[in-house]
Amino acid sequence: MVDKERAARAIRELLAAVGENPDRPGLQETPERVARMYEELFAGLERDPLEDVKLFGEGLPDELVVVRDIPFYSMCEHHLLPFYGQAHIAYLPRDGRILGLSKLARIVDTLARKPQLQERLTTEIADAVERAATTRGVAVVVVAEHLCMTMRGIKKPGAKTVTSRSIGELKTDAALRAEAAALLKPYTR
Numbered sequence: 001m002v003d004k005e006r007a008a009r010a011i012r013e014l015l016a017a018v019g020e021n022p023d024r025p026g027l028q029e030t031p032e033r034v035a036r037m038y039e040e041l042f043a044g045l046e047r048d049p050l051e052d053v054k055l056f057g058e059g060l061p062d063e064l065v066v067v068r069d070i071p072f073y074s075m076c077e078h079h080l081l082p083f084y085g086q087a088h089i090a091y092l093p094r095d096g097r098i099l100g101l102s103k104l105a106r107i108v109d110t111l112a113r114k115p116q117l118q119e120r121l122t123t124e125i126a127d128a129v130e131r132a133a134t135t136r137g138v139a140v141v142v143v144a145e146h147l148c149m150t151m152r153g154i155k156k157p158g159a160k161t162v163t164s165r166s167i168g169e170l171k172t173d174a175a176l177r178a179e180a181a182a183l184l185k186p187y188t189r
């Protein structure tokens with residue numbers, strides 16, 4: 001739970017520290033506003049990524065399911081600047097149990113909304129999908145741009161970071177791994 005009063009006090013202090021006057025008209029409401037914003041951006045800190053997850057036992061064959069181009073916005077934990085892009089998820093159901101498709105995007109949202117690293121986000125998404133569905137395998141690719149690399153520091157706008165995590169049969173079975181890679185590849189540039 002974000003302590004909004006404490007966050008607002010900190011933002012006020014930060015404004016003073018950078019040489020601003022937190023009492024000038026344009027900034028008077030900023031600390032409370034930013035505190036509310038953090039409550040939204042960090043809502044994933046107190047949410048279970050698997051709440052609401054629904055499984056359907058349709059008795060269908062276990063074939064790969066891919067949900068691609070799931071947009072997300074997260075905050076890099078080193079600079080508290082946004083990194084954002086798309087997550088692509090492939091999973092192989094077990095015993096015909098399939099996940100509600102929107103739940104995959106909900107998992108991404110929850111895990112993105114906290115101070116994060118792209119690599120950890122990628123791994124946490126794969127683990128959550130695996131736990132949600134007890135799948136035979138999961139492969140996740142995340143492609144993102146980090147504002148801490150574009151608007152400051154090394155300043156390389158357009159540089160994209162691609163991270164991946166495979167577990168279960170999508171890691172160990174060469175044929176399945178290749179099939180998942182082929183389905184994900186066109187979308188991960």
Ligand SMILES: Nc1nc2c(ncn2[C@@H]2O[C@H](COP(=O)(O)OP(=O)(O)OP(=O)(O)O)[C@@H](O)[C@H]2O)c(=O)[nH]1
Pocket residue numbers: 076077078116117118119146148149153154
């Ligand atoms: N592996 C990884 N690194 C990240 C992520 N987000 C930001 N970083 C990096 O975290 C590093 C922090 O490096 P530091 O040297 O402590 O910070 P800095 O002096 O601001 O570094 P520069 O960005 O190079 O100016 C930088 O290289 C960032 O690019 C991420 O999601 N994953």
Ligand SMILES: [Zn+2]
Pocket residue numbers: 076077078079080081146148149
């Ligand atoms: Zn950063």
